[in-house]
Amino acid sequence: IVLTQSPATLSLSPGARATLSCRASQNINSYLAWYQQKPGQAPRLLISDASNRATGIPARFSGSGSGTDFTLTISSLEPEDFAVYYCQQRSTWPPTYTFGQGTKLQIK
Amino acid sequence: EVQLLESGGGLVQRGGSLRLSCAASGFTFSAYAMSWVRQDPGKGLEWVSAISGSGANTYYADPVKGRFTISRDNSNNTLFLQMTSLRAEDTAVYYCAKDFHFDTSGYFASWGQGTLVIVSS
Numbered sequence: 352i353v354l355t356q357s358p359a360t361l362s363l364s365p366g367a368r369a370t371l372s373c374r375a376s377q378n379i380n381s382y383l384a385w386y387q388q389k390p391g392q393a394p395r396l397l398i399s400d401a402s403n404r405a406t407g408i409p410a411r412f413s414g415s416g417s418g419t420d421f422t423l424t425i426s427s428l429e430p431e432d433f434a435v436y437y438c439q440q441r442s443t444w445p446p447t448y449t450f451g452q453g454t455k456l457q458i459k
Numbered sequence: 460e461v462q463l464l465e466s467g468g469g470l471v472q473r474g475g476s477l478r479l480s481c482a483a484s485g486f487t488f489s490a491y492a493m494s495w496v497r498q499d500p501g502k503g504l505e506w507v508s509a510i511s512g513s514g515a516n517t518y519y520a521d522p523v524k525g526r527f528t529i530s531r532d533n534s535n536n537t538l539f540l541q542m543t544s545l546r547a548e549d550t551a552v553y554y555c556a557k558d559f560h561f562d563t564s565g566y567f568a569s570w571g572q573g574t575l576v577i578v579s580s
Contacts (some may be wrong), residue, residue: 384566392503393554396536436502441565446518448506448565
C-alpha cells in the first residue's frame with residue numbers, strides 16, 4: 352500500500368490553520384496514524400486509528416478520514432508545530448506497515 | 460517515563476554484519492510488542508521488523524527478510540536486531556519503537572533516539 356502525502360511543503364504563519372492530506376492506494380479503513388518529526392529528533396505519535404489523539408497531544412491536532420483519504424488538521428499553529436509530518440498505515444496482514452513521504456510544515 | 464536507548468550502530472563494509480540493541484525502561488517490557496523502524500538520512504521512514512511481547516511472533520519487511528533477525532531478552536529489557544549481508548541501501552538511522560499492545564498493532568507509541576548504521580561499499 353502506497354501512501355501519498357500532499358502538499359510536500361506547506362508554508363503558513365503562526366495562528367493559521369493547517370490541513371495536511373494523506374491518500375492511500377487502496378482501502379485501509381481507519382488504520383492510519385500521524386507522526387510529527389522535528390530536526391534531530393525521533394518521530395512522535397500524534398494520532399492513531401485516523402482520529403484518536405495520543406496521550407499528551409494538544410487538542411489543536413485532529414485527524415479525520417477513512418478508506419483512502421485522510422486529513423491531519425492543526426487548528427491554530429503554534430511555533431513548535433513547524434516540523435515534518437508523516438502518515439503511516441497498519442492495514443495489511445502479515446504486517447507490511449508503510450509511511451508516506453512526509454509533509455514539511457514551515458513558517459511563512 | 461518510557462525510555463528507549465539504541466546502541467550498536469556504526470560503519471560496516473558491504474556484506475558485513477552488525478547487531479543493534481535497544482535498552483528499555485519505564486514500562487513492563489514483556490507486555491509490549493516492539494519494532495525497528497529506519498530512516499535513510501534526509502529521507503523518509505521505513506518499518507523494518509516487529510516482535511511480539513513474548514518473542515514468539517516475528518515479522519519482517521520484504522527488503523530485510525532473510526538477512527535481519529529481531530529478538531528480545533525480556534529478563535534484561537532489551538531488544539535486538541541482528542543484521543547480516545548488509546547493503547548500501549541499509550544505511551539509515553535505526554529506531555526502536557514501543558507498540559501499544561502485546562502483539563504488533565502497527566502503531567509506534569514511543570521511540571528511541573536512534574543509532575546510525577553506515578554501510579560502505
